Amino acid sequence: MNKYSYILSLLFSASMFAQHAPAKKQSQSILILNATAHLGTGQVIPNSAIGFKEGKLTLVADASTIRLVDGAYDQTIDATGKHVYPGFIAANSTLGLVEIDAVKSSDDESEVGDMNPNVRSLVAYNAESKVIETVRPNGILMAQITPRGGTISGTSSVVQLDSWNYQDGVVKENDGIHLNFPSIYSSRGWWAEPSGAKLNKDYIKEIADIKSFLISTKASQGETSKERNLVFESTKGLFDASQTLFIHADHELQIIDAIKLSKEIGVKKIVIVGGFEAYKCADLLKENGIGVLLRRVHDMPEFDDQDVNLPYKMAKMLTDKGIVVGLENSGDMERMNTRNLPFLAGTCAAYGLDKEQALQLITANTAKILGIESFCGTLETGKDATLFISEGDALDMRTNKLTEAFIQGRKITLENHQSKLNDIYKEKYNQK
Known part of the structure; x- marks a missing residue:
């Protein structure tokens, strides 16, 4: 291989495994029908209708109890036999x-x-x-x-x-x-030859140091000074919730x-x-x-x-x-x-x-x-349309097989450099 071919092969490899561009903002409304919806609230809808527009959930219902108007959603996904989950x-x-x-x-x-x-x-x-x-x-x-x-x-x-x-x-x-x-125990030895643990003799002192630091940061919140203390300022949220x-x-x-x-x-x-x-x-x-x-x-x-x-x-x-x-x-x-x-x-x-x-x-x-x-965190109307469709139970590694995923209504790619390698070597060995 000459040097030009080598450079081209490197460029090809780099482009082949480059990151995907993030998905564009949702422009078409989407309706997912007939999936088993796991809402994250403890409720399950066996035959669901999940709709979202402009990145927000607009419909979460049992498909058998509602009447859908033709054209209400730009795109319909038939997810019969599949499951929908919040991200x-x-x-x-x-x-x-x-x-x-x-x-x-x-x-x-x-x-x-x-x-x-x-x-x-x-x-x-x-x-x-x-x-x-x-x-x-x-x-x-x-x-x-x-x-x-x-x-x-x-x-x-x-x-x-x-x-x-x-x-x-x-x-x-x-x-x-x-x-x-602070840890109650301090370990001895090293990872290859551990030798148990012993009580941390500095435990009380280390807690006192933390307490002193946080009390000082709290006391400084009401002070006015020409010089800002970013370390102290950054803890303000701990005291105002x-x-x-x-x-x-x-x-x-x-x-x-x-x-x-x-x-x-x-x-x-x-x-x-x-x-x-x-x-x-x-x-x-x-x-x-x-x-x-x-x-x-x-x-x-x-x-x-x-x-x-x-x-x-x-x-x-x-x-x-x-x-x-x-x-x-x-x-x-x-x-x-x-x-x-x-x-x-x-x-x-x-x-x-x-x-x-x-x-x-x-x-x-x-x-x-x-x-x-x-x-x-849940599939409820008004919340972000961050969700996915799986062929089976998403908590089971045998059946967690995503077919589509959405973040704030944007359909994202599920492809990555590992899935690309999988496709390449399937092709090499003539597998489907």
């Missing part, structure tokens, strides 16, 4: 913040320093990340983009996953600040201390992220109206004396206590594993939750926890 929401996600872990210049998930409430993950969000296109075919259409690192990591924002840039994608800017609560404090904590004592600290300093809204032992203080969470974004349920128990199925059962245990529960998927290979979010909910259904309750873990409940329930 799934990935909470506490680093989608778009890291492309390749080993390439430092593509890693924007954390900032230097320990107390960074002013860091905004949104401005680092790369809407053209190739990983984003791979999660949409499983129904994940929105995400809370969240920073990592330090004690106070920074501010998250909620985006829809089909945009040119973060300005186009944002649906709720700076929804909350993320606090990594315009932002949520997302507290990343797993153990019972951490959660209890986190709630106590928040009440002492006057934080209006908090959510527990992780919450492995949240079931141990469920009454306290319920009493204070605190939701939980439960950590990845495809996991093992932390201690030898715990039920091996405990991670799978936790969503039901908390739901039965009346706590609003959502799912998050942080951890190893979290961006690529975002596609498995529906199957985490499916596992929760297999271990006790009603299937429609399990659906709410990644739709209505998550929307409520993130403060976006007024316009998404």
Whole structure:
């Protein structure tokens, strides 16, 4: 191969696997008929009529109980035998913040320093990340983009996953600040040779440092000064209820201390992220109206004396206590594993939750926890037409096969570089 052919082949490869352009604004009204509609409210309509115009749902009804006027909708989709769902929401996600872990210049998930409430993950969000296109075919259409690192990591924002840039994608800017609560234990050894854990002797001091910092930021809110303090200014929303404090904590004592600290300093809204032992203080969470974004349920128990199925059962245990529960998927290979979010909910259904309750873990409940329930999370008239059609049960990896998906009424592509490779090699081996 000469150098010109080589260059052309590179250009062809680059264009073949380039990102798709975001879908254009909805111009034609659409009606989806005859599908089983899972509304996200717990209600199921076996033979539904779902209509939307200009990006908003205008009709959610049983098709057998209404009379449709000819021409009321520009396009009709016959979804007989299929299922319609509200778009799934990935909470506490680093989608778009890291492309390749080993390439430092593509890693924007954390900032230097320990107390960074002013860091905004949104401005680092790369809407053209190739990983984003791979999660949409499983129904994940929105995400809370969240920073990592330090004690106070920074501010998250909620985006829809089909945009040119973060300005186009944002649906709720700076929804909350993320606090990594001090750990009770400190690990010893390293990942290849772990040697157990020991109590963190600095636990009380680290809590006191957080308390001192937040009290100082609160006290500064009413001050006037020629010099602005962006770090202190950025916490204002915690004290006027315009932002949520997302507290990343797993153990019972951490959660209890986190709630106590928040009440002492006057934080209006908090959510527990992780919450492995949240079931141990469920009454306290319920009493204070605190939701939980439960950590990845495809996991093992932390201690030898715990039920091996405990991670799978936790969503039901908390739901039965009346706590609003959502799912998050942080951890190893979290961006690529975002596609498995529906199957985490499916596992929760297999271990006790009603299937429609399990659906709410990644739709209505998550929307409520993130403060976006007024316009998404369920299929209800007036809300955004962010939804998809699946051939079967979207919480089952065998039948989660999307045929069409819409974000704010815009029909998005479900093709990505992996599906293209699949088509190429099917052709190579003469498969249908």
